[in-house]
Amino acid sequence: MAERIRNFNAGPATLPLPVLEEIRSELKNFRGSGMSILEVSHRSKWFDDVIEDAKARITRLLNLDERYKVLFLQGGASMQFAMVPMNFLSENDHADYVNTGTWSTKAVKEAEIQGKRVNVVASSEDRNFCYIPKNIRPTPGAAFMHITTNNTIKGTQYHFLPDSGGAPLVADMSSDILCRPTDVSRFGLIYAGAQKNLGPAGVTLAVIRQDMLDRVPDTLPTMLKYTTAADKNSMFNTPPCFAIYVVGLVLKWIEETIGGLGAMEARNKKKADTIYGYLDSTDFYNATADPDSRSWMNVTFRLPGEDLEKKFVAEALENGLGGLKGHRSVGGCRASIYNAMDPEGVDELVAFMKEFEKKNG
Amino acid sequence: MAERIRNFNAGPATLPLPVLEEIRSELKNFRGSGMSILEVSHRSKWFDDVIEDAKARITRLLNLDERYKVLFLQGGASMQFAMVPMNFLSENDHADYVNTGTWSTKAVKEAEIQGKRVNVVASSEDRNFCYIPKNIRPTPGAAFMHITTNNTIKGTQYHFLPDSGGAPLVADMSSDILCRPTDVSRFGLIYAGAQKNLGPAGVTLAVIRQDMLDRVPDTLPTMLKYTTAADKNSMFNTPPCFAIYVVGLVLKWIEETIGGLGAMEARNKKKADTIYGYLDSTDFYNATADPDSRSWMNVTFRLPGEDLEKKFVAEALENGLGGLKGHRSVGGCRASIYNAMDPEGVDELVAFMKEFEKKNG
Numbered sequence: 001m002a003e004r005i006r007n008f009n010a011g012p013a014t015l016p017l018p019v020l021e022e023i024r025s026e027l028k029n030f031r032g033s034g035m036s037i038l039e040v041s042h043r044s045k046w047f048d049d050v051i052e053d054a055k056a057r058i059t060r061l062l063n064l065d066e067r068y069k070v071l072f073l074q075g076g077a078s079m080q081f082a083m084v085p086m087n088f089l090s091e092n093d094h095a096d097y098v099n100t101g102t103w104s105t106k107a108v109k110e111a112e113i114q115g116k117r118v119n120v121v122a123s124s125e126d127r128n129f130c131y132i133p134k135n136i137r138p139t140p141g142a143a144f145m146h147i148t149t150n151n152t153i154k155g156t157q158y159h160f161l162p163d164s165g166g167a168p169l170v171a172d173m174s175s176d177i178l179c180r181p182t183d184v185s186r187f188g189l190i191y192a193g194a195q196k197n198l199g200p201a202g203v204t205l206a207v208i209r210q211d212m213l214d215r216v217p218d219t220l221p222t223m224l225k226y227t228t229a230a231d232k233n234s235m236f237n238t239p240p241c242f243a244i245y246v247v248g249l250v251l252k253w254i255e256e257t258i259g260g261l262g263a264m265e266a267r268n269k270k271k272a273d274t275i276y277g278y279l280d281s282t283d284f285y286n287a288t289a290d291p292d293s294r295s296w297m298n299v300t301f302r303l304p305g306e307d308l309e310k311k312f313v314a315e316a317l318e319n320g321l322g323g324l325k326g327h328r329s330v331g332g333c334r335a336s337i338y339n340a341m342d343p344e345g346v347d348e349l350v351a352f353m354k355e356f357e358k359k360n361g
Numbered sequence: 362m363a364e365r366i367r368n369f370n371a372g373p374a375t376l377p378l379p380v381l382e383e384i385r386s387e388l389k390n391f392r393g394s395g396m397s398i399l400e401v402s403h404r405s406k407w408f409d410d411v412i413e414d415a416k417a418r419i420t421r422l423l424n425l426d427e428r429y430k431v432l433f434l435q436g437g438a439s440m441q442f443a444m445v446p447m448n449f450l451s452e453n454d455h456a457d458y459v460n461t462g463t464w465s466t467k468a469v470k471e472a473e474i475q476g477k478r479v480n481v482v483a484s485s486e487d488r489n490f491c492y493i494p495k496n497i498r499p500t501p502g503a504a505f506m507h508i509t510t511n512n513t514i515k516g517t518q519y520h521f522l523p524d525s526g527g528a529p530l531v532a533d534m535s536s537d538i539l540c541r542p543t544d545v546s547r548f549g550l551i552y553a554g555a556q557k558n559l560g561p562a563g564v565t566l567a568v569i570r571q572d573m574l575d576r577v578p579d580t581l582p583t584m585l586k587y588t589t590a591a592d593k594n595s596m597f598n599t600p601p602c603f604a605i606y607v608v609g610l611v612l613k614w615i616e617e618t619i620g621g622l623g624a625m626e627a628r629n630k631k632k633a634d635t636i637y638g639y640l641d642s643t644d645f646y647n648a649t650a651d652p653d654s655r656s657w658m659n660v661t662f663r664l665p666g667e668d669l670e671k672k673f674v675a676e677a678l679e680n681g682l683g684g685l686k687g688h689r690s691v692g693g694c695r696a697s698i699y700n701a702m703d704p705e706g707v708d709e710l711v712a713f714m715k716e717f718e719k720k721n722g
Contacts, residue, residue: 003389003390003395004389004390004395004396005394005395005396007395007396007400009396009400009401009402009405010402011402011599012399012400012401012402012403012599012602013400014396014400015397015399015400017389020388020389020397020399021389023388023399024385024388024389027381027384027385027388028364028365028378028381028382028385029364029365033366034364034365034366034368034681034683035365035366035368035370035375035683036376036381038373038376038381038384038560038561038607039368039370039373039374039375039376039561040370040373041370041371041372041373041684042373042562043689044370074435074436074437074440074563074601075435075436075584075598076435076598076599077598078583078584078597078598079435079584081582081583081584082582082583082584082585086582109583110582110583113580113581113582113583114582193598193599195599199399200399200400200602200603201403201599201600201601201602201603202435202563202564202600202601202602202603202604203563219474220474221442221443221447221471221474221475222439222442222443222470222471222474223436223439223440223442223443224443236439237436237437237438237439237554238372238373238437238554238556238562239562239563240435240562240563240601240604241373241561241562241563242561242562242563242603242604243563243601243603243604246399320395322395322396323402328404
């Protein structure tokens with residue numbers, strides 16, 4: 001096998017090669033410290049530079065005003081499913097959730113486990129979550145509306161922001177954060193596990209509007225309060241230093257190599273158009289998501305029969321194209337083409353798909 | 362500055378150089394996968410091998426029988442302070458805690474925040490935590506007894522196991538796990554943030570006796586139940602893959618390079634004897650912990666005056682000896698000499714200390 005494959009895994013996912021090169025180059029001696037980034041104290045100026053740089057880059061890329069704080073947490077989106085209702089939903093309040101797939105369903109479940117009042121105001125479960133609902137109607141007085149902006153497993157993505165009736169949006173953006181410019185002003189909280197579009201597994205980015213912090217009950221365990229990370233600059237205790245460092249390198253790559261989120265949007269749109277354009281031109285492959293809800297990040301498709309799908313995944317890997325198997329809960333095929341996937345990788349995939357169709361169609 | 366310094370930081374802390382070399386050598390192509398370990402799916406055979414190898418090594422090193430499960434969690438010891446009472450202490454039960462410093466105090470606080478009944482059965486607060494209490498008397502019927510086996514900030518360590526009246530011990534071993542052979546049979550739970558003796562920041566090892574899992578209430582949020590990690594092999598959601606991988610490499614180094622925990626104990630004892638032996642031979646430096654409670658991992662000491670301490674820390678760094686400043690809450694100096702610190706590093710430190718005394722004594 002070649003030194004590197006094209007990695008279409010859904011997460012952990014491919015990283016920009018220059019990021020891996022940079023990690024490698026300074027792994028034994030981080031910027032003159034005489035220590036690895038794996039070894040420097042989180043209370044040192046070395047790490048302080050790392051975390052401040054990462055925060056500044058997020059602030060620039062998302063165009064955050066002074067109301068927003070950038071936090072680095074642990075536990076992935078699944079921990080956020082629990083923390084969101086714990087922090088923002090008091091006994092007498094209720095929240096609106098939109099259910100667009102596996103992860104939204106889990107978010108609802110974690111609120112319900114806590115006995116919180118949740119209204120599922122819209123769902124696409126009727127058609128196995130192959131679309132984003134259009135008629136999303138908020139309930140009056142909801143504390144927030146929770147959405148999952150991209151659905152990794154089902155291959156759907158919001159291309160609009162729903163009417164939340166004035167309530168702040170709370171969004172799981174684990175699989176599409178920074179894929180294009182985002183108007184953050186309507187969001188009270190955005191959270192994202194890093195391992196898809198931001199870096200390696202092991203750190204969760206949170207962007208929180210400070211008025212949300214006023215809702216946090218004093219009675220929560222310290223590590224489960226957003227106020228703890230906000231007050232202590234994400235360093236109440238030792239943070240996942242290395243993962244934050246790699247996220248910083250990915251952010252630098254977005255800003256300095258790609259040229260920011262406008263350029264990232266153009267690049268991602270081109271990749272999505274290339275693969276969906278091909279899928280729409282043939283009957284051999286079938287895209288599973290409705291056209292207006294298709295994800296730019298996770299392209300889900302079927303072949304005529306499961307045996308052919310298995311053969312496709314195996315032969316693709318032999319050709320240096322890895323991770324194309326669909327999620328175990330839905331089957332089929334999936335190409336995850338996050339920010340770090342080069343357009344050339346998508347071109348190679350489409351060329352292989354054409355060849356495979358020719359031989360097996 | 363030289364390529365690498367001797368790193369006496371308390372955590373994140375020094376790692377074995379062969380571990381850094383191995384990470385570097387396979388960073389772009391992990392064991393023929395064509396992907397970085399930062400990019401491989403946690404559902405892949407590549408990562409499965411990593412986590413199973415790490416679990417097997419912990420099982421061998423701690424001589425665990427089939428009652429114990431090895432888990433990898435997130436959030437550090439601070440998250441465990443919250444999870445322990447949440448999982449193991451029902452409304453009608455009470456638990457015993459021994460307070461030996463900053464971290465024990467925090468553990469007690471997190472139980473109390475939840476309204477749990479906690480008895481502090483012994484404390485060394487009367488002398489600023491410079492010793493481990495001897496007369497630890499359990500209360501009848503305690504659900505568990507919580508101890509902090511090594512106190513990073515105060516430089517003390519248990520060299521015995523307290524009488525817990527038959528209750529399982531629950532131990533924060535963040536800063537001395539695997540420093541020597543341990544009889545695990547009295548422990549219901551051992552937990553340890555990795556960033557001192559095990560690897561990089563970002564993963565928490567937990568070793569749990571399965572009967573403890575029977576106590577876990579169904580009503581807890583999914584990510585906060587030990588049963589979730591136990592049932593899902595620490596992969597309910599994406600684990601901190603890279604940190605687990607590095608922990609695995611450190612464990613391999615302990616087994617295959619050092620020769621196991623017996624050899625590790627001899628090595629650590631020698632390092633501790635070298636530095637405490639010198640501290641006891643001079644009046645210029647003063648070890649702060651009582652002799653029978655001294656930590657093998659964190660050696661805390663004072664010089665005659667804070668100005669001299671500042672000078673000591675600065676000149677040490679100029680001589681390639683870093684991280685010798687005491688914790689900001691106590692001042693003074695501290696040399697953390699965890700598993701990964703070579704005996705040669707301690708020899709170099711003592712040589713510098715002698716030289717410094719000669720010039721300034």
